[in-house]
Amino acid sequence: MLKNDFKITDASGYVGKEVVVKGWVRHIRSSGSLFFIEVRDGTGYIQSVVVKDDVSDEVFENCSKLKIEAALIVKGVIRKEKRAPGGFELGVSDIEIIHNPEEEYPISKKHHGVDFLLEHRHLWVRSSRQLAILRVRSELIRLLRSYFHENGYILIDTPIFTGSIGESAGTLFETEYFDFGKAYLAQTGQLYLEAAAAAFKKVFCFGPTFRAEKSKTRRHLTEFWMLEAEVAFYDSNQNMDLQEDMIHFVISSIVKNCEKELDYLKRDLAPLQRVKPPFPRISYDEAVEMLKKRAFTIDWGQDIGGDEETAISESFDKPVFIYNYPKEITAFYMKPNPEDNKTVLNNDLFAPEGYGEIIGGSQRNDEYNSLLDRIKEERLNPDTYRWYLDIRRYGSVPHSGFGLGIERLLAWICEVPHVRETIPFPRLINRLYP
């Protein structure tokens, strides 16, 4: 193992000891013969106290020149100090300045507009709120992956370049691909996961996904990360059981593992702590009735839009499943409902507190002929789907799966109003920089 540097987050274990902190100036103020420098090192913050008599004249003099975000190596002794943020402070004996900016740091404590902040996203990520959100993201993804690995799933990285599209053709990014003409950027790894599920039974993928959708809402990115799972021999109900178990596992673990970050974000933990199975499961038919009673103008057969999503997810204090949507508004690969030929065996999962859809799942059509018919109905090229149809020719089994949008899940966990803060460098229809 490599020797690790001292981390501010470990300060409580170093009381009375000399440490070296490598970091950046977050805030500085002076008071006569004292400087209080708040230093961040990526793991936390520590108040570093510079007393004129404890350091060389040069070091003390340099303190007055330090700018926000100056890079430093600070030597000192960790002390308990109730009044310091975090409960510890650093009694400084030496400071080496690695880089003191010539200019003022563009992001100050005053209010900045969101366009300014997005334009400076490369610096904005250094802010406490962004550090907290992105730490939760990192932990959320770790937890999701470990859930699947520990439950016997095999990670299958599905291709980005594809000729076989899984969602609507109108929202595809495309690129020239050598002698083949165009390749499309995958909107889902599902079709490929289905092939892998016939090999490994339980599989998952986790990668970036692309939608050239001209949607400018708080729930849309053009590039986002999606976790998808697929299980052979699972029906639609088992698929919902799996989603429920996974969401319960990650939310209960996040509440434990990200206590500090959620506290900083002032997240009310009660709604997260209520996320325990079973989640309510209501049919599309029931959902339409519910919306009608709440004065929405929705007819059976119409999709459940953003406002309706919000209304449904506000009606429950847990995530809620809506299942078996009308065939006309669902994807070609979903299995027709044997008990009602107008619907399919699918589900959405809505997060509570108005956050709306976070998961879409379904049992897949495992019958060759009826799948081929649907492909033709959608005016997709059957030749492109030869391989996908093959899964139905050789040992076809009932199988189900789902896709989870990480940014929407994270927005709910952190109670962030817009998904643009839930990914390090958001891509929106009007943003490609930085």
Next chain:
Amino acid sequence: MLKNDFKITDASGYVGKEVVVKGWVRHIRSSGSLFFIEVRDGTGYIQSVVVKDDVSDEVFENCSKLKIEAALIVKGVIRKEKRAPGGFELGVSDIEIIHNPEEEYPISKKHHGVDFLLEHRHLWVRSSRQLAILRVRSELIRLLRSYFHENGYILIDTPIFTGSIGESAGTLFETEYFDFGKAYLAQTGQLYLEAAAAAFKKVFCFGPTFRAEKSKTRRHLTEFWMLEAEVAFYDSNQNMDLQEDMIHFVISSIVKNCEKELDYLKRDLAPLQRVKPPFPRISYDEAVEMLKKRAFTIDWGQDIGGDEETAISESFDKPVFIYNYPKEITAFYMKPNPEDNKTVLNNDLFAPEGYGEIIGGSQRNDEYNSLLDRIKEERLNPDTYRWYLDIRRYGSVPHSGFGLGIERLLAWICEVPHVRETIPFPRLINRLYP
């Protein structure tokens, strides 16, 4: 927790017990009043013995019609049986046929050409060798991610769509991006990781990467997965220490965790067991002398190509670092060597046994003016790199990082001659299907 189905790989714990196996027929043979059906369930294989008198007439009769890859649910009792592959067999009491193919399975035990296999990759992944390789891939990625999480790194998913390219402009895929004209598909997340390292100090990313390179070698894919790490306050030597520690951790763990798979692949474990720090570190200067002595025609200043890579990696029985390459053949973001202005502070890591380069790393140029000069020299648009230059304006620190190509690493671990077998659905200059 969800109740899990029985898995063949757990058979040893179920001796004398009745189980239900859900899987597919790998092989079948009959012998008078017996059928031996080898069933695979994605976790392993079990010989299922059907005795005429133990099952209904219908079940016995159906056995004679079963085709390879038929999907079954088999009920029976697990027995110890030395002669059976794996040491256990299933004494069958009932079989439910879920799907019996009408056609013969296209992949048989005879030899198939690689084009045929790649064209049937969606079925080829069900073969034992491919199952083994992709299981090792899944475990390798789990181990790599856990190495970084456990060592305090934050996962930063870097964008795929970008205007700021990190490698050579000639090998970029591009796509129309709304009103912006073109966006490029990222060849590296490094530049973005550098911004994140100034926020979190230790960061990593892991995602698909794209190269429109017209290379048709055993080491090239147009789409591959890359792990990248970046650490603030690390110099080039610490960067190599990190790579060494990570490679040692994952290789020693793989040898333990993937014993069964590596055994199936007949992998000689000795070369993997020798992978212990320290790895030899030789300068580019020394490498050129070495190659000259071995009768390669290479002059100082030329890149180390495929054959030279092979020669170097065959000369050592451990991975070997080559460091400090000539400035002319390296990327604009690398830090000039303060002790030799003709070279930069970078490194490659070569796998042994002729597998060649698996890692490229460097200390990054952290000086605003000299970086800006290099950007201009490369005829890149400085305006696109404003944000990247900003990292050098506000708290610039020495920092280093690297990128590891998963498929090349996995090819070496599994001793696979061509990277096309190391990714579930390979994308090559002549392959976009399935």
